[in-house]
Amino acid sequence: MALDIAVLVSVGRHPASARNRRAVLDARALELALNVPGANIHLIHAGDADEPALREYLGMGVERLSVLGVPAHADVLPVLVAHLKALRPALVLCGAAAEQGAGSGELPYRLAAALGMPIVPAVAGFELHGGRAQLAQALPRGRRRGVEAALPVLLSVDRAAPEPRQSAYARAQRGQIERIAVPAAPLWQPPGEEQPARKRPKRLKLISGSGAERMRAAQGAAASAGKGQLLVQPEPAAAAQAIYDYLLSEGILRG
Incomplete structure (x- = not known):
């Protein structure tokens, strides 16, 4: 009897171009499932079935993608729980x-708790x-650690998993997207409240070196602020007088 494996996938975003693409970690999860001999893979997405980036998963060699019709900003948890309870897979990968x-990473844990499954992260x-x-x-x-778990189990896939195979355009176009109507899902409300980010304080530049080097750096900073005086090959008396005047102006010496 073939083993049923459910792979949950989402729409990723390229960090440079901001273009929608297959999500890196979800593609690695699908790669792990494709390496199981004779497995019956159920590819599942909750969202918009018309998103072109979803076909990149089909291009990896899966014939069908089931899309649960959930509007944007809706809570996908109850929809996924109901679908997976009916499917009863031995493995859930995401x-x-x-x-x-x-992108909080909470969904695998909330999903495992709702399904009554153990979860193994990373x-x-x-x-x-x-x-x-x-x-x-x-x-x-x-490093790696060996873990053993009884089926069914939910596996959260890490970046250390094998690189996903390239998505073939012809396979992506041949693959079928199955639209599944689901009950209206409630809007997802993030915990807490949103507020503008606080301005971070600027990091002070640390000056290292000998005492003389630090003094020269301090004198250079003072000169850049308009308080310094440049002397080129001064007479000893003039140099001493300039240093004395500087120490007086900074309050280091008292006249």
């Missing part, structure tokens, strides 16, 4: 966070053996 919108790879998943979990500094 990226750790979206590239657009809030997954870089997995193998299936006898109803259990042996997972490689990404840790800081390139």
